[in-house]
Amino acid sequence: MEWYSLVLLLIDMRSFSSLWYWIALAVLWSSVSHWVMGVPFDLITRARRQDEEAAEDLAALARITARRMLYISRRGGMWLIGFMCFVLTVLALLGAVYGVEFAQAVLLMAAPMVLIGYLTLRLALRVETEAPVGAALVRLLMRHRFVTQFIGMISIFVTALFGMYQNIS
Numbered sequence: 001m002e003w004y005s006l007v008l009l010l011i012d013m014r015s016f017s018s019l020w021y022w023i024a025l026a027v028l029w030s031s032v033s034h035w036v037m038g039v040p041f042d043l044i045t046r047a048r049r050q051d052e053e054a055a056e057d058l059a060a061l062a063r064i065t066a067r068r069m070l071y072i073s074r075r076g077g078m079w080l081i082g083f084m085c086f087v088l089t090v091l092a093l094l095g096a097v098y099g100v101e102f103a104q105a106v107l108l109m110a111a112p113m114v115l116i117g118y119l120t121l122r123l124a125l126r127v128e129t130e131a132p133v134g135a136a137l138v139r140l141l142m143r144h145r146f147v148t149q150f151i152g153m154i155s156i157f158v159t160a161l162f163g164m165y166q167n168i169s
Contacts, residue, residue: 015105016163017031025159028109029129029152036145038065044145048138059133063140066124073121084114101166108162112155116148 015021034041038059047056073080088111094103098143126132132140 003059015102015141016166021105025109025156028113029156032113033145033149034115036064036141036148037123038069039141041145043142044138047134048142055092055134059137062127062137063131066127069121069124069126078086088114104162105159108155108159112151119144119147127140 036044039058042063043054043058047058088107091103091107091110095099095107096104123140126140127137130136
């Protein structure tokens with residue numbers, strides 16, 4: 001047996017009927033909503049409960065992550081945008097024109113992540129310029145988490161509808 005057919009047997013390119021795809025989609029959205037701009041949600045909730053040490057850790061971690069994200073975007077942002085546009089275009093063409101189900105499935109996972117990445121970068125810029133601490137920082141991160149979860153719910157719903165359509169047709 002060739003290695004290519006063995007890989008296809010393991011991966012199952014019919015993504016929407018594969019349990020592994022749905023597990024990966026759930027893990028993706030779970031981890032994206034847990035790590036708000038690189039800050040774990042449990043640290044946000046501890047800081048929200050007026051824990052002074054957790055609030056200091058939250059502010060430090062948010063500043064570090066914001067600076068890191070902005071450094072990357074300022075140094076190679078145009079290249080990253082170009083690469084992401086290329087990848088999304090290839091996935092869209094493979095999915096829409098050629099009907100490759102795997103490309104459709106990856107596109108339905110990657111396209112919302114681009115929106116989440118943009119919103120996270122905007123949040124990082126706001127954290128850098130305003131330097132919020134305490135309740136203001138918690139409020140910003142909680143709002144970002146809410147928007148992320150809302151986008152995730154819409155994305156999972158659209159993916160489920162599209163997946164059901166693909167499996168029926």
